[in-house]
Amino acid sequence: MAQKNKLQFIILGLLDQQPLTGYDLTKAFDHEIGEFWQAQHSQIYPQLKRLEEQGYITHEITISGEKLEKKLYHTTPTGQAVLTTWITAGTPELTATKDxxxxxxxxxxxxxxxxxxxxxxxxxxxxxxxxxxxxxxxxxxxxxxxxxxxxxxxxxxxxxxxxxxxxxxxxxxxxxxxxxx
Amino acid sequence: MAQKNKLQFIILGLLDQQPLTGYDLTKAFDHEIGEFWQAQHSQIYPQLKRLEEQGYITHEITISGEKLEKKLYHTTPTGQAVLTTWITAGTPELTATKDxxxxxxxxxxxxxxxxxxxxxxxxxxxxxxxxxxxxxxxxxxxxxxxxxxxxxxxxxxxxxxxxxxxxxxxxxxxxxxxxxx
DNA sequence: GTAAAACATGTAACTTATTACATGTTTTAA
DNA sequence: TTAAAACATGTAATAAGTTACATGTTTTAC
Missing domain, CATH: 1.10.287 (Helix Hairpins)
Incomplete structure (x- = not known):
């Protein structure tokens, strides 16, 4: 069966490389990642919430300047296992282009x-x-x-x-x- | 401004080449068109209805066998004009891939x-x-x-x-x- | 003759993605 | 100093797309 909700895995993969905020993730989709997948911040923030609810990621709050709160997310061992499973599973379906x-x-x-x-x-x-x-x-x-x-x-x-x-x-x-x- | 609802233009373009049924259109997306755009019949039938409401296409009913009704759609002059406008307008946005x-x-x-x-x-x-x-x-x-x-x-x-x-x-x-x- | 495959058309429920709304802070450059 | 740009996080409304539900006919192959 085809894996769905690919966005969750991409976010998981990015967070597994280094802790990032939702804002950082949004920017990641503007560069190289954006060549192969797109997402807006309105998709990213709710997805982060869901990933945290599932226990795949957690966050800690850091303060920037006087009072600006940043949520730095990183993967949990469970999340890392889920990520590995996704990468290791075959990718038999060629995602079709829209041109x-x-x-x-x-x-x-x-x-x-x-x-x-x-x-x-x-x-x-x-x-x-x-x-x-x-x-x-x-x-x-x-x-x-x-x-x-x-x-x-x-x-x-x-x-x-x-x-x-x-x-x-x-x-x-x-x-x-x-x-x- | 970026043109939206591309599906309508694709359907319009296909119907402008020759009259087709919703079923025929669905099949068209399984072959060459499918390399560059995808659509299921559940998207196609409602879109045909909308295009007809807008006066871009019309249909006539033909009977196959004893009683199977087929709706053969074709473009109207208005629809042809809309199609030409779409094709002639620039395409300045590279549709991004998902891979x-x-x-x-x-x-x-x-x-x-x-x-x-x-x-x-x-x-x-x-x-x-x-x-x-x-x-x-x-x-x-x-x-x-x-x-x-x-x-x-x-x-x-x-x-x-x-x-x-x-x-x-x-x-x-x-x-x-x-x-x- | 009959069962399976293909033909044919639609709607409902759900998921995914985009655009718009909403708010506030920090940094940078004029 | 102040305005603009960038940083930062969220929700709401809408649009687009997929999967499932639902039904019936015709053709093809056994």
């Missing part, structure tokens, strides 16, 4: 459609930008072989995301080049 | 983790199978240059999906090969 642009293309019936070049060029720009942005991050976050080895999973997914964007760019260029003059 | 496997990888901290080879090999098999399946479909559905030109969008997205799977396969193989002995 609005590709769908628009689907409804373009001929390669002579005058809208095609413009549509493809817009996406080309977007994916080139994204690839460059990710490459800059890779260079910043993982400048050395050592840093890559120390956070191997993180390095892998960044590298995967870049490759994916590069494939998209290649495909767009190729498709543009194949259009009739 | 559970990649997230699991993220939580693998070192390249010596004994679970890694197994995890990567499972995905390799899945993506090889998928690529092969898609390639078989491409060969069946688009055997000639002529057939490719006649349904250009459909051809493009199938080809894109294959390339995407192939990139995934390449990346997995490369990652496997780079693991320490």
């Amino acid at each position: 609005e642009f590709i769908l628009k293309l689907y409804f373009v019936r001929t390669n002579r459609d005058p809208r095609l070049p413009e549509m493809l060029l817009e996406q080309l720009q977007l994916h080139v930008d994204k690839s460059e942005h990710l490459q800059a991050r890779l260079a910043t976050v993982f400048p050395t072989k050592k840093s890559q080895a120390e956070n191997f999973g993180h390095y892998l997914i960044l590298q995967h995301a870049i490759g994916r964007e590069n494939y998209y760019v290649t495909w767009l260029k190729q498709t543009l080049a194949a259009l009739p003059k | 559970e496997f990649i997230l699991k990888l993220y939580f693998v901290r070192t390249n010596r983790d004994p679970r890694l080879p197994e995890m990567l090999l499972e995905q390799l098999q899945l993506h090889v199978d998928k690529s092969e399946h898609l390639q078989a479909r491409l060969a069946t559905v688009f055997p000639t240059k002529k057939s490719q030109a006649e349904n250009f969008g459909h051809y493009l997205i199938l080809q894109h999906a294959i390339g995407r799977e192939n990139y995934y396969v390449t990346w997995l193989k490369q990652t496997l090969a780079a693991l320490p002995k």
Whole structure:
């Protein structure tokens, strides 16, 4: 049976690496994690509550400045076991993509459609930008072989995301080049 | 502002190509469309109702056999205009992927983790199978240059999906090969 | 002939995800 | 000094998506 509520495992995984606040978790979804999963703080805070109720995580309160309370969450041994089970279990279902642009293309019936070049060029720009942005991050976050080895999973997914964007760019260029003059 | 309720446009696009029933639409999401968008019949039937209420589509009833009623939907001129507007508008937001496997990888901290080879090999098999399946479909559905030109969008997205799977396969193989002995 | 699979259409309940509402603190830069 | 940005945490309302419930017909293969 397919595991559901993946968000709980992602949060568990992040908290297992280091204690974090709900705010920190929210930010994590803006960067590398966000390439492969998205969540807003309105989903994260209630999920933290549920994970704590289940005994998978706990928190301690720290004070920032005069009175701003931060809840630093971390995993419990139970939570760590649940996380390991999730990672170790197979992942036999390929999560399907949602790509609005590709769908628009689907409804373009001929390669002579005058809208095609413009549509493809817009996406080309977007994916080139994204690839460059990710490459800059890779260079910043993982400048050395050592840093890559120390956070191997993180390095892998960044590298995967870049490759994916590069494939998209290649495909767009190729498709543009194949259009009739 | 980002366009929402993409499903309505996809249905509109499919119905604009040829009249279809809700059942036909459901099946369409099992094949090529399903590579880029998913929907169950429980989402499709209510959406058809709404689209008809808005005057974007209409239907006529045909009888199959003795008494089985089929509702064949097709677009109205209003619906066609709405569809064109959607396609012509830019698509500046890259729809983000959700990939559970990649997230699991993220939580693998070192390249010596004994679970890694197994995890990567499972995905390799899945993506090889998928690529092969898609390639078989491409060969069946688009055997000639002529057939490719006649349904250009459909051809493009199938080809894109294959390339995407192939990139995934390449990346997995490369990652496997780079693991320490 | 008959059973299974495919065809066909819908609703209900529930889960997941997004956007909006709501409030307050701390840090940074002008 | 003060305004803006960032930090920080929550809930409410809505939208989107999945699973389950519910029913009946037609075709295909045995």
